[in-house]
Amino acid sequence: MAVSIFPGNFRIGVRNLALADYPERPQVTDLDPKFQLMVLLDGFQSFAINGEIFEMDARRAPIAFVMRLVRRADLQFLHAYGTPFRKIALATPHDWLALLSSEATAPWSETTTPGLSTHIWQPGKQIVRLSTQILNPPPLQVAVQTELFRVSRGLELIRRVLAEASTTPTQHGVASADPVAEKIRLYMLKHLDQTLTLERMELDLGMNRRSIQRHFKAGTGQTISDFLRQQRLEKARRALSEDGFTVAQAAHIAGYASPENFATAFRHAFGLTPHMLRNSAI
Numbered sequence: 629m630a631v632s633i634f635p636g637n638f639r640i641g642v643r644n645l646a647l648a649d650y651p652e653r654p655q656v657t658d659l660d661p662k663f664q665l666m667v668l669l670d671g672f673q674s675f676a677i678n679g680e681i682f683e684m685d686a687r688r689a690p691i692a693f694v695m696r697l698v699r700r701a702d703l704q705f706l707h708a709y710g711t712p713f714r715k716i717a718l719a720t721p722h723d724w725l726a727l728l729s730s731e732a733t734a735p736w737s738e739t740t741t742p743g744l745s746t747h748i749w750q751p752g753k754q755i756v757r758l759s760t761q762i763l764n765p766p767p768l769q770v771a772v773q774t775e776l777f778r779v780s781r782g783l784e785l786i787r788r789v790l791a792e793a794s795t796t797p798t799q800h801g802v803a804s805a806d807p808v809a810e811k812i813r814l815y816m817l818k819h820l821d822q823t824l825t826l827e828r829m830e831l832d833l834g835m836n837r838r839s840i841q842r843h844f845k846a847g848t849g850q851t852i853s854d855f856l857r858q859q860r861l862e863k864a865r866r867a868l869s870e871d872g873f874t875v876a877q878a879a880h881i882a883g884y885a886s887p888e889n890f891a892t893a894f895r896h897a898f899g900l901t902p903h904m905l906r907n908s909a910i
Contacts (some may be wrong), residue, residue, distance in 0.1 A: 629717065632775055639719040640782050642763050647713035659703035661722040661743075665789055666693045667751060667759040670712020676812060677701050678741040680808055682748070686710075688866060690753040690759070694793055698722050699743035707814055709810045716759045718782050725790075755792060777850065784893040809847020813855070820859055826852075836889055861897045864890070868906045875902045 631641040642886055659677060675682055678701045684691045687710070692766040751759075758781050765777045769858055814834060816824060828835040829852075833840060864882035867873035879902075884890035894902050 631714070631717075631906050632778065634775070634779055636724065637721055638724075638779070638782070639717075639755060640678055640762065640778050641719075642765055643713060643715045644757060646711040647709050651692075656702045656704045659695050659697065659701045661699060662719050663696050663724055664694070664716045664717065664719045665786065667691075667771070667785075668693075668755065668757065669705070669714040669716075669759060671708065671713035671715065672817070673715070674705060674706040674707040676704045679807075680741055681807070682746070683704070684748070688862075690751055690756050690791065691748065692755060692793075693746065695744060696722055697741075697744045699741075701744065707818065709818070716762045718786060725786075731749065742833055747751060748890040749793060751789075754794055755788055757786060758788065780791060805807040808835075808839075808843040812844045812852075813848060816852075816856060817859065820856070820863065821834050846876060858897070861894060864894070864902075865905065868902055875906060878902055878906075 629641040629643040631639055633639050666684070667690060668684045669690045670686055672687055673684045679695075682693065684693055685725075685757070709744070720881070760786070762778050762781050765774050765781075766841075768774050768777065812829075812833065826840065829835075829840055829842075830837055841852060844850070844855070848855065850858075860882040864878040867878045867881050868875070875891070879887045879890035882890055882893070891903075893902050894900075894905075900907070
């Protein structure tokens with residue numbers, strides 16, 4: 629991520645590229661006290677703070693994450709991928725907002741990490757617009773004008789985030805209380821386009837199939853097959869409504885050889901046929 633540092637240790641980072649996944653066992657790094665806002669416009673990212681897993685999934689719609697950390701913690705990036713992967717991040721010292729006003733901090737959710745409060749939500753149009761402007765500023769003749777443009781949009785973004793985050797319910801970033809179930813879930817999401825058998829999962833995850841099935845069911849309340857079916861149908865739905873794919877192409881994405889069987893499963897999942905959704909999108 630390209631990061632610019634401004635007076636007051638106000639930092640703005642941007643990332644806009646096609647991104648492959650992180651290594652399977654990324655290292656743990658130090659996370660210093662800070663106020664941080666991240667808006668993921670496209671892609672998927674998960675990370676752990678002191679072992680507590682947070683997830684940002686912007687494959688269907690942008691997602692925002694804000695945190696205030698007053699003690700040092702351990703940070704581990706777990707997964708990040710997307711084509712494209714578009715993200716902006718703003719950071720300040722943890723007491724930066726409090727120095728401006730005693731009412732500047734919102735009552736976000738406390739976590740299992742002492743001194744860490746967070747909030748995850750689907751941002752409104754203005755936050756998405758400002759984030760996009762920071763990521764892609766207008767062409768300016770002098771580089772300092774671009775940086776000042778980003779600062780002005782960044783400050784306005786923080787103002788809107790503080791107002792919006794205090795009035796929207798948090799989306800819990802911890803997908804499962806069982807870290808093994810979360811590992812299995814993220815593995816399946818990463819390999820959703822491939823043939824996933826229990827034999828292959830045993831080899832890739834280093835677990836026997838009974839343990840895989842038991843941990844996943846206990847941690848998520850779903851079976852392996854139900855989860856894969858749901859995720860693939862959801863991917864097919866996005867292909868129809870957002871990408872203009874044909875019903876036959878969407879059926880292939882969902883793993884159905886028969887368009888008729890695909891249509892039946894699709895209607896059961898979403899309450900309308902693939903043709904109805906595609907026609908309404910067009």
